[in-house]
Amino acid sequence: xxxxxxxxxxxxxxxxxxxxxxxxxxxxxxxxxxxxxxxxxxxxxxxxxxxxxxxxxxxxxxxxxxxxxxxxxxxxxxxxxxxxxxxxxxxxxxxxxxxxxxxxxxxxxxxxxxxxxxxxxxxxxxxxxxxxxxxxxxxxxxxxxxxxxxxxxxxxxxxxxxxxxxxxxxxxxxxxxxxxxxxxxxxxxxxxxxxxxxxxxxxxxxxxxxxxxxxxxxxxxxxxxxxxxxxx
Amino acid sequence: xxxxxxxxxxxxxxxxxxxxxxxxxxxxxxxxxxxxxxxxxxxxxxxxxxxxxxxxxxxxxxxxxxxxxxxxxxxxxxxxxxxxxxxxxxxxxxxxxxxxxxxxxxxx
Numbered sequence: 001x002x003x004x005x006x007x008x009x010x011x012x013x014x015x016x017x018x019x020x021x022x023x024x025x026x027x028x029x030x031x032x033x034x035x036x037x038x039x040x041x042x043x044x045x046x047x048x049x050x051x052x053x054x055x056x057x058x059x060x061x062x063x064x065x066x067x068x069x070x071x072x073x074x075x076x077x078x079x080x081x082x083x084x085x086x087x088x089x090x091x092x093x094x095x096x097x098x099x100x101x102x103x104x105x106x107x108x109x110x111x112x113x114x115x116x117x118x119x120x121x122x123x124x125x126x127x128x129x130x131x132x133x134x135x136x137x138x139x140x141x142x143x144x145x146x147x148x149x150x151x152x153x154x155x156x157x158x159x160x161x162x163x164x165x166x167x168x169x170x171x172x173x174x175x176x177x178x179x180x181x182x183x184x185x186x187x188x189x190x191x192x193x194x195x196x197x198x199x200x201x202x203x204x205x206x207x208x209x210x211x212x213x214x215x216x217x218x219x220x221x222x223x224x225x226x227x228x229x230x231x232x
Numbered sequence: 233x234x235x236x237x238x239x240x241x242x243x244x245x246x247x248x249x250x251x252x253x254x255x256x257x258x259x260x261x262x263x264x265x266x267x268x269x270x271x272x273x274x275x276x277x278x279x280x281x282x283x284x285x286x287x288x289x290x291x292x293x294x295x296x297x298x299x300x301x302x303x304x305x306x307x308x309x310x311x312x313x314x315x316x317x318x319x320x321x322x323x324x325x326x327x328x329x330x331x332x333x334x335x336x337x338x339x340x
Binding site: 083084085086088089090091093094139 | 286287289290293294309310311312313315316
């Protein structure tokens with residue numbers, strides 16, 4: 001059996017890079033993308049400098065995947081941006097940028113991936129939401145709205161794509177030591193952690209474990225679900 | 233409108249500093265804001281030595297936006313993606329906020 005082909009967005013740093021290395025370690029052929037070039041390389045990894053909200057660039061990336069691999073088994077929609085700011089101090093340009101990457105990007109990648117997965121009658125799509133959604137996190141209005149939309153997309157895409165053998169699920173991590181939270185004051189993070197059943201920072205492995213479950217061939221009857229980490 | 237004409241209609245930075253100080257004083261009187269007795273362009277507003285917490289910052293920035301519109305007849309948005317950043321916030325000091333307001337007025 002051929003090694004699975006796994007596309008991960010936002011692989012330059014953070015969770016995306018960790019997931020890329022994790023699935024390369026499991027023998028997958030990994031395709032990654034980010035807006036900026038990556039400063040790392042591994043055998044079996046192919047990188048695209050692609051903005052997930054740029055339809056033309058995304059379609060070109062999928063054409064390349066189709067030519068190079070013939071199919072796609074997994075899509076992990078990890079790319080995301082955040083902005084910690086009170087709504088009254090948030091410019092619309094920030095709202096537009098967050099929605100473009102987090103919502104339009106997830107939609108666009110899922111749509112193009114599903115076209116490719118449909119040919120084989122098999123696919124796994126994993127989206128990324130956040131515990132900020134169920135916690136209704138003040139100071140993150142645009143981000144929470146975007147990640148709520150990702151949950152909604154997951155529900156509907158799960159239904160639309162089920163007949164093609166494609167599952168669509170979602171993972172919602174809590175705070176992890178990534179660039180997304182580097183400018184958030186420690187007190188804010190501590191207050192957030194206190195609202196989790198297990199009040200600690202998440203790890204990359206916590207996220208990878210959840211994604212592993214959704215990607216398993218045996219998880220074919222699991223779709224439209226969101227797992228929030230840390231017991232939120 | 234010509235740039236030279238526009239410049240004459242815009243407030244200068246000193247006017248904006250006075251307007252911000254007026255608004256801080258109003259918030260002291262009406263909302264019990266705890267602020268230093270002496271206020272000038274170097275007074276820290278937010279982050280580090282600043283006397284505003286995040287909600288007081290929101291209140292002041294919105295009050296300054298409204299005061300600019302009332303006094304100068306110009307609708308300006310002082311929202312900024314770096315608002316909550318300790319290092320890059322345009323709300324670090326009264327002077328920084330005045331400079332930022334002037335930049336936004338010139339841009340709009």
